[in-house]
Amino acid sequence: MRIRGLHVQDVRCPTSRFLDGSDAVHGDPDYSAAYVTLEADGVCGHGMTFTIGRGTEVVCAAVRALAPLVLERELEEITADFAGFHRRLTNESQLRWLGPDKGVIHLATAAIVNALWDLWARRAGKPVWKLVADLTPREFVGLVDWRYLSDALSRDQALDLLCAREAGKAAREAELARDGYPAYVTSAGWLGYPEEKVRRLCGEAIAAGWTRFKTKVGVDVASDVRRCQVMRDELGWQRELMADANQVWDVPQAIEWLGHLAPFRLRWIEEPTSPDDVLGHAAIRRAVTPMGVATGEHCANKVLFKQLFQAGATDYCQVDACRLGGLNEVLAVLLLAAHFGVPVCPHAGGLGLCEYVQHVSWIDYVCVSASLADRSTEYAGHLHEHFVAPVRVEKGRYLTPETPGYSIELRPEALAAFSFPDGTEWRRA
């Protein structure tokens, strides 16, 4: 199956009009994507990288720069040595200068690599999680470029870990098919929402069966205390509450500030400081325990995750489906997290992230961690209507993805409306 076409589209939804997604540093996000379509002998594979508006055209330019490495290749040749192919993409001798393995070039890599996964899974007639679950442990470790990881986890150790999980895979698949995967909801607590809207959304989410909630903090202590109080008023003390600071604090400032939020029994504080600050997260974690520290949505690559685990810097691994170089690198992080005993609670929301990470959580439980303890996957209720096979959520749990592929194909109506700058929504604006 030869890859004969690669197209990339700049797609932007005007979410900033309603402050959906607003937080302490992203005041006006337009949930967007660099959307990649691969054409291969009559089948299309789709992948995207989530962005938040301006600059999506830069990621599209990076996708075009990487395209010659994919075009005219055989899918079977790529998947037969996917780790090797991944290395060629991330280590291209001139493009690697733009990263390496971080920022725009890595976001673009993710869109392409995830489109390859979509293509592979469609051809296999399986959802991506099931394609991975049906691989042998040896095939699984062959998906990962092990460079830079061996001081924390070797390929052989990972193989042993996966072999030990083989027993019970079928039972865990059946369990998820019956019960779904635990989720938490973010979309009640955006920073730009007025208090009444937050109260109403909490009430609606409780009525729908949600038990885990996240709010945004980081503006000033008084208003953060107020927001947590409002959430606790609505949720009571039995439901779980997390808070997300979106990188606003210095390390000493985070520690001082979080003292004021301690009474609200937050399960975790998310991104309390720079996402690059492994040692800073470790210092904050030591100071605020028993409050947990969570990070990962802006973690640039597997080497940063490795260090977060080595340094004991995080209680929760919030891996993102697009910021790393596609699913192959996410699998490396799942293995590292399992080795270090850190629960994976993927970052989601945005445009398409829920659609992606359901597969990640399924793979984590069925193949890698074999545990649901202290785990839940983020959910936000925006923009799912634009996908051909949107996530399904019931009573606070994701339901099993069943459609072949990586669930990220956009509906033609969405592309016609939100293509930037020529879509009907943008011409109208």
Added chain:
Amino acid sequence: MRIRGLHVQDVRCPTSRFLDGSDAVHGDPDYSAAYVTLEADGVCGHGMTFTIGRGTEVVCAAVRALAPLVLERELEEITADFAGFHRRLTNESQLRWLGPDKGVIHLATAAIVNALWDLWARRAGKPVWKLVADLTPREFVGLVDWRYLSDALSRDQALDLLCAREAGKAAREAELARDGYPAYVTSAGWLGYPEEKVRRLCGEAIAAGWTRFKTKVGVDVASDVRRCQVMRDELGWQRELMADANQVWDVPQAIEWLGHLAPFRLRWIEEPTSPDDVLGHAAIRRAVTPMGVATGEHCANKVLFKQLFQAGATDYCQVDACRLGGLNEVLAVLLLAAHFGVPVCPHAGGLGLCEYVQHVSWIDYVCVSASLADRSTEYAGHLHEHFVAPVRVEKGRYLTPETPGYSIELRPEALAAFSFPDGTEWRRA
């Protein structure tokens, strides 16, 4: 002085034809730049970000995405609160998703910010280093966005450090004017050069007065040993030898491999593993002492440098003039390095990096570290002829930059030849 125009050009020199710049991971670099010109009331300011060929167009796209934040602003308004302006650039609410503070968007930030410095210095009629040297300590710390640094170094601590260096500034300026700044040479040891060429270039460099040399390693142990032996044959044991592995090893592999290179008494091993691996560099450093560990040219931002210093991960700080978000962030790193007692030996070579970093080293000695101990600035002898005011080097030392600005303006002939893809050199190819 209002900034009325911002132009960006993709400029590429076909250096790969001669394997200039070749190393273990960059086999065929075409030394390139995203070259920014600001127009302001009859004066032009120039800045660039160094790249190595393919993908330069992606950095140019990022420059265009940032341009609206600069256009129609007054230079005086920017320089009056340069830290605040820098924060607005790096923290733009939608563009920050593409980093934050790393990769393409940060490289583009550097090109723009450095062009602003060039403009400011031209207006002041001074080279950039002298513009900075003539600021008060309070003005100096006002150039830095202190966010994320306070657990290592506060603004007030930095102010104290700079005040303590005020005495002796004039004498250090005079000393550099008389003696120049110590440099080392890389351009004899590119990996793609045949042995005879390396021997010839070493001999020529020794004859020209060079006493510090760097070679490239990381291919295989036997050929690395051979290369170090060839260098030592030519240099003897009195001259200094460093080696650069350009990120090729895992941590345990680096430690094992470097055991074989220990007999050559390397002053430092540079980039032994992933540039993001703070803890890995620390582990290697502990294992290979007394060989030094150097890193920084791919260090993404000040938060990574902070951690390299906090973790005791590096003996030498090889800050780059383009990879951080411009001179303002470089100044933060100089202050951190001085606070932790780590010598700054800037990364250079490429296209324009020597022109840039001479200013960095002058600022470091005159204002910040006040020390030349164990310090030398990289030099490679390529492509200086394309600059209006190229670096001047004599007997292994940089001479004082005297031309107003940041020394990065390209000659019109160079732009006509190397603009990509329409320059005469590329149309001919």
